[in-house]
Amino acid sequence: MASLEGPIRPGATQPMGPEVEDRDGPRDECGVFGIFAPGHEVSRLSYFALYALQHRGQESAGIAAADRGGHIITRRELGLVNQVFSENDLSTLAGELAIGHVRYSTTGSNAWENSQPVQRSVGTRGSQREVALAHNGNLINAVELHNELLAQGVTFSSTSDSEIIAALIATHPAERVEDAIAEVLPRLKGAFSTVVMTKDRVVAFRDPHGLRPLALGALPPSEPTHPGEPAGVTPMPPADTPTPPAGDPDGRVSEGTDRPEDRTVRYCVASESCAFDIIGAKYLRDVQPGEVVTLSEEGCSSKQVVQGARKAFCVFEYIYFARPDSRMNDQVLQVARGRMGELLWREAPVEADLVIAVPDSGNPAARGLARAAGLPQDDGFVKNRYVARTFIQPGQELRKHGLRLKFNPLPEVIAGKRLVVVDDSIVRGNTTRQIVQMLRDSGAAEVHMRISAPPIKHPCHYGIDMSTREEMIAHNRTTAEVAAELGCDSLHYLSLAGVYEAVRGTRATHCDACFTGEYPLAGSDGAAGKYSLEEDKVPTGPSLPLVRA
Ligand code: SF4
Numbered sequence: 001m002a003s004l005e006g007p008i009r010p011g012a013t014q015p016m017g018p019e020v021e022d023r024d025g026p027r028d029e030c031g032v033f034g035i036f037a038p039g040h041e042v043s044r045l046s047y048f049a050l051y052a053l054q055h056r057g058q059e060s061a062g063i064a065a066a067d068r069g070g071h072i073i074t075r076r077e078l079g080l081v082n083q084v085f086s087e088n089d090l091s092t093l094a095g096e097l098a099i100g101h102v103r104y105s106t107t108g109s110n111a112w113e114n115s116q117p118v119q120r121s122v123g124t125r126g127s128q129r130e131v132a133l134a135h136n137g138n139l140i141n142a143v144e145l146h147n148e149l150l151a152q153g154v155t156f157s158s159t160s161d162s163e164i165i166a167a168l169i170a171t172h173p174a175e176r177v178e179d180a181i182a183e184v185l186p187r188l189k190g191a192f193s194t195v196v197m198t199k200d201r202v203v204a205f206r207d208p209h210g211l212r213p214l215a216l217g218a219l220p221p222s223e224p225t226h227p228g229e230p231a232g233v234t235p236m237p238p239a240d241t242p243t244p245p246a247g248d249p250d251g252r253v254s255e256g257t258d259r260p261e262d263r264t265v266r267y268c269v270a271s272e273s274c275a276f277d278i279i280g281a282k283y284l285r286d287v288q289p290g291e292v293v294t295l296s297e298e299g300c301s302s303k304q305v306v307q308g309a310r311k312a313f314c315v316f317e318y319i320y321f322a323r324p325d326s327r328m329n330d331q332v333l334q335v336a337r338g339r340m341g342e343l344l345w346r347e348a349p350v351e352a353d354l355v356i357a358v359p360d361s362g363n364p365a366a367r368g369l370a371r372a373a374g375l376p377q378d379d380g381f382v383k384n385r386y387v388a389r390t391f392i393q394p395g396q397e398l399r400k401h402g403l404r405l406k407f408n409p410l411p412e413v414i415a416g417k418r419l420v421v422v423d424d425s426i427v428r429g430n431t432t433r434q435i436v437q438m439l440r441d442s443g444a445a446e447v448h449m450r451i452s453a454p455p456i457k458h459p460c461h462y463g464i465d466m467s468t469r470e471e472m473i474a475h476n477r478t479t480a481e482v483a484a485e486l487g488c489d490s491l492h493y494l495s496l497a498g499v500y501e502a503v504r505g506t507r508a509t510h511c512d513a514c515f516t517g518e519y520p521l522a523g524s525d526g527a528a529g530k531y532s533l534e535e536d537k538v539p540t541g542p543s544l545p546l547v548r549a
Helices: 042-052 087-092 142-151 161-170 177-187 274-279 315-321 333-347 363-373 395-399 430-441 479-486 496-503
Strands: 030-036 060-066 072-078 097-103 118-120 131-139 190-197 202-206 215-219 266-270 282-286 291-296 299-304 354-357 381-383 407-409 418-423 446-451 490-493
Touching (some): 030 042, 030 131, 030 190, 030 202, 042 060, 042 274, 072 131, 097 131, 097 190, 097 202, 118 161, 131 142, 177 202, 215 274, 266 274, 266 291, 333 446, 363 418, 407 430, 430 446, 430 479, 479 490
Parallel strands (some): 354 418, 418 446, 446 490
Antiparallel strands (some): 030 097, 060 072, 060 097, 118 131, 131 190, 190 202, 202 291, 215 266, 291 299, 381 407
């Protein structure tokens, strides 16, 4: 969990205790949401959508909302979604359209400044229009764009690459925000699944490679026409459809209201489809790489701004980042992760008595492996589900128990058994080493680690904090050497071919650079890193580090 060192703004809730690491895995994800829905409580829907996306970012949360023609109001703060917003906040954020963001990044004292949505108002800092923006990803040409804007006299209130995108859109002279975005999008390099709102519309767009996910959903009218019949929605036409039908395509009318806005299908976008489930929306399809989708009173329209770029969807989303109940590229991730477990067994069977998962991220693959092996599966650990929310530091006496604050092993299940232990990934190896030791201390006869991802050896330049190469346990080590470091009897990582077989995809349309070192975007190796705007690199820029969404 990120250490939050800076001053907490008035009204903020002190974040969770920083000493208890949630996991030794990749970090620095974000989640975004956007909705245009007159007749609905958009801020409340945004709150619950962000609540479903909380796994993508736990450092800060924010919602921006507006009435058509009114002002955009933004509330953003450090902390979890349920710590940041009160009933009173949601009432203040009343409106017809909204966007939201959850963020996960260690940034020190400027953490609040880099929370989102970022907002730029008409006439300030060179802006032509008022926009709020929420972004998931990382621009690899952020320094270049930042310098260009500074030279034009555009000023910034944060050091986030998300504010660079907001500034490019807000200062663009095009009359319609969609047109401004269509011109800005091809200039951005890197990963960006983004939602932007003005006072009367929400516009979502995704980078031409589709590195980070973004899904489109529809919110049906609140009541069905005929009792007992669910309110339905008409599927969105495919990408690049100029003007899909507005309003309720089925002509259905809600009972008990004459307001036309209550009888209309509304649209929303989210990083993951699990955000739609919680608010009663229906997943329609993924926003296409290079596509701009506009949600407004006219319904939902789409324009394919960049065509034909090499697709590079992050393969780690299937393995770990996304929730198992989310759908991506027509895959329900729980099922894909189960297949990863089956393939792990096919690639590396072993004489064993019991399969256990490292909870919770190893659960689906452990089930798949146990199914394929015909071995019993049990809970070898009990997980404290609320450990990430502790406010009290463990202190010296408790710290020696290490990971027990999070996982407590069950000796009655483990003792004397030859165990197959399944987890989704290993980055630095600190957690895995402690897990192996805890299992041995609990009497395990053998510990065979099975990992449903290949060895992580390279950093991510597209929005994920993977540690440095030198910190990665698989860097410059063979699998046998890693196994010796971890103290396990055997270790097998799922092959890259196994990953693609499990997700029913190919390397040609995905990014797997953290495993292979083959970055799909030109210029990634020299990419703007997390601290790329440090003073010595950019004399005219701010001295604060550049952070990513
Ligand atoms: Fe995903 Fe790894 Fe590519 Fe980053 S480098 S986008 S984590 S596959």
